[in-house]
Amino acid sequence: MRRSETEDGERTAEARGDAERAGAGRAWVRGSHGPHGPRRPRALMTVAMCLCVTLVVGMVSAVNLAIPDLSAGTLHPSAEAVVWVVDGYVVVFACLLVPAGALADRRGRKGTLLCGMGVFAAGSVVCAAAPGVGALIAGRMISGVGAAAVLPTTLALLVEGLPDGPRRKAIAIWASMTGLAAVLGNVGGGAAIEYGTWRTLFWAVVPPALGALLLAAAVTPVTARHPRPAAPLGSALLTGGFLALLYGIVSGPQAGWGSPAVLGALAVAAVLLAAWARHGLRAAEPLLDPRLFARPGVRAGAVGMAALFTGMFGLFYLNGQYLQYAKGYGPLGAGVRLLPMAAALLAGPRCGLLLERVCGRRGTVVVGMFVLAGGLGTVSAADARTPYALYALGAGLTALGCGIATPLLSHAMMAALPADRAGTGSGLQSLARELGSALGIAVTGTITTAVFTARLPASLSGPGRPTTVAAAEARTPDGRVRAAVVDAFTDGLHMATLGLAAGVVLAALLIARWIPKETVTRDGGKGR
Template sequence: MERNPRRWLILVVLCLSTLVLVIDNMVLTVAIPSITADLGATAQDIQWIIDSYILVFAGLLLTAGSLSDKFGRRKTMIVGLVLFGAASVLATYATSPDQLILGRTLMGIGGALIMPSTLSILITVFDEDERPKAIAAWSAVAMVGLVGGPVLGGALIAHFSWGVVFLINVPIAILAIVAALVLMPESKGPWRKADPVGMVLSMAGMTALVWTIIELPKAGLDHTGTQLSLAVAVASLAGFAIWETRCDAPMVPLSLFRNKTFTGASFSLVLLTFANGGLLLILTQYLQFVMGYTPTETGFAFAPMAVAVIVFNSIGAALLPRTGNRFMAVAGLLVIAAGFAALATLSEGDGWGLLATAMLLMGAGGGLAMPAVISALMGAVPTEHAGVGSALNDTIQQAGAALGVAILGAVLSGTYTDRMDSAPEGARSSIADALALGDGSVAEAARSAFTSAMSTSFWAGAAGVVVAAVLASVLMSGREQERAAAAEAAAEAASPAEGTAREAAPVG
């Protein structure tokens, strides 16, 4: 296809749009204490302030991706940015927990419209040769937001009220909207009928699934609410799968999973985000409760990983045309597994050196693996389904991260409780409760138990990433197969009849 002369400026817009979502989710973690004190929020309020966004975002992703293919990817992204910015203003000036929960819910809707559109526009703007570099830059920006969020949030809250962590979204959203209108062409897939049944089933299924994952470690499977949400998730997602295979115009073409590369990339991505989701949950607690870091210092501790991601994203993008997606994905995943193994050896007395080394390994592996896995996954998606393909990528990552938090969190909690079986009752459930008792010997035992439990969890994470590497090696295409597929696609695009049928190029 003819290269858009503004494509790199368009990439800047897409990165800004992604950055606003990642920063928002990360800065919230350092604002929780201030929100609790200022609004009088209960523990249940705080849970809903966090979870309302996640539930709406996960539930709407597939529907949002389908809508972007149907009505226009730029249009969908701009609507999402407008909604996200307006909801951020509402959250900024919230005077009660209910108002803040409403703002977070609306932000989740906006985020669900933004996220699939960014990657789908990237896929349609960049050709096969430049796409790895573009995806690498897009991935690096997400990592910068992940690490920079807590640092920025901590610095802002030190000088302003907690509302500023939401207000910073507004200028970024406005800049992205203006740039999108000026620079970005519209693109959409060919017209097809709407799939309202698929939309309802996907929303119900994903929302119930994420809710079950969130509640399972706290309530357990014996709880009636957890059982009900799990039943809804299973029934809705099974119904969705059956409906999509029989529908004349399916919202999600499940036939994609017949492609081994798509399936291999999908499962590798689930296991990778599974491990990384647990990493953030566990390591932030270790740094703050065991090492005594502040939230801002905790954010800085992830800086070596962010730097390594940026450097190795560039290296991986440069090597990808010569090595192919499979080689780079497997190599990166094995490096990440080595990073998890290094983290699993951390002890209470270890200083900055071992932690920084592990962070560098994690970042280097992520910089090599993520662009390759996402390129493989999106390369298997037809252009006319770029929006829903991007939404599948986002949904897979959301589900993997949620599972990682739930399962590795449960491993951490269970192992910690076992190690604290002789401690006072109030110290057995969590290290935070143990430290709150103010007993020096209990605190020392709690730090030791947590470090041991963290090691077990990180070994489990390393195992998951090794399995991801094996799946990528077995299922993803090698370089020669990728070249053959690209040549076949080019031949099909050269046919006028096929070109007309598959048209999904920019329309404005």
């Protein structure tokens, strides 16, 4: 009896502390005055968080514009190495998101954010000075560690202490920036490469990263820490399991699905993830409780965002290569021609709000996913002779669909979790997004390379055949052969985008069954 009374007292005290912290957060949002003077405007913190998000997400797409320059440079990477240059960052980013979000909840969100930005900048320096492909991939992974600490923490800081209405608006802004950053990364990356090399891209990101760190240090408040254990075993099992899984997925097509390395990686992934689930079910304070996935909002949000970003970032992997190889634009010209995607991403949430009034949340999410799949289907028809306007339409529809569905899926997941798990919740949804991004890049790169190498002209086929467009073009001065090389690449683009579109449609059918319907409450508002 005494133990029960003590536990009840502890829970009551914790609930009282949470209420006090929430009240303090609401007061800070209103711009009230505290004992140390006026609170900093929330708008400045929103700017700082958006700048951090833009940098860490933008570097995924910015590197895609560097693929032609990198492939033709002195490092001479293979197609598999190019995928890992892009995906090495995303894989580490994805695998450490949930541990980083949980660490921020337990050890302080502001400190975690600042450390993450510092590590991200350091990794960019390693990439810029890399003497070989291995060092370049290592630098990308270091940056991925920092990015994992940044992304979930920014959302948790933005929603701290907000009531439902402003909370939804903050989530929508954050979700829009994560998509918009990918397009802005194309323009910034294209400009850096146009007037320099791929190394210039990494040097150029260091000053704004340090600037974002200083701004965040100045305007971000110190939030309460939640006194829970850091769950190192759960973190290790989850991270190791996903690393092994993604290694198997990325390496399978090149090494062979039946190779010992791939089979071993998939077996290790299965064992580690099963051990993580068992540990989470038994632990008093798990890193990520597997029972959360029994909640329809969490399950729908995770699967839906993974599918959306598989399609989005699969297309991002192809955009720069298509516009440079097939259409002949320079890096900056290619980046500028992707700006319609930014406009579509900005319009997406507004269109989603209008559609929600007519179709409801479930219908709007499904419509958004179908629009994205339709955009990928439109892109699949592109070749070297396709007008840019048609390609821009397909890319714009892809971005519009992502913009429509992402905020609603994000809110469904965050609303299904308790307030004191904001960091873990945002880490979970970021995990779904980045795993989708990593999978999209890996699958797209694999399919495109397989079709490309299979359809190369006879003079370039056989043992030792090139695996990148740049390597193939370097081997022949014949204009007709070079045109055939580009056609082989666009054949790969066709197969990859059709596969991505089919995957998004299948996911949309699952989401239609899982996502909770909204109900009308007595006061006329909407509930879950």
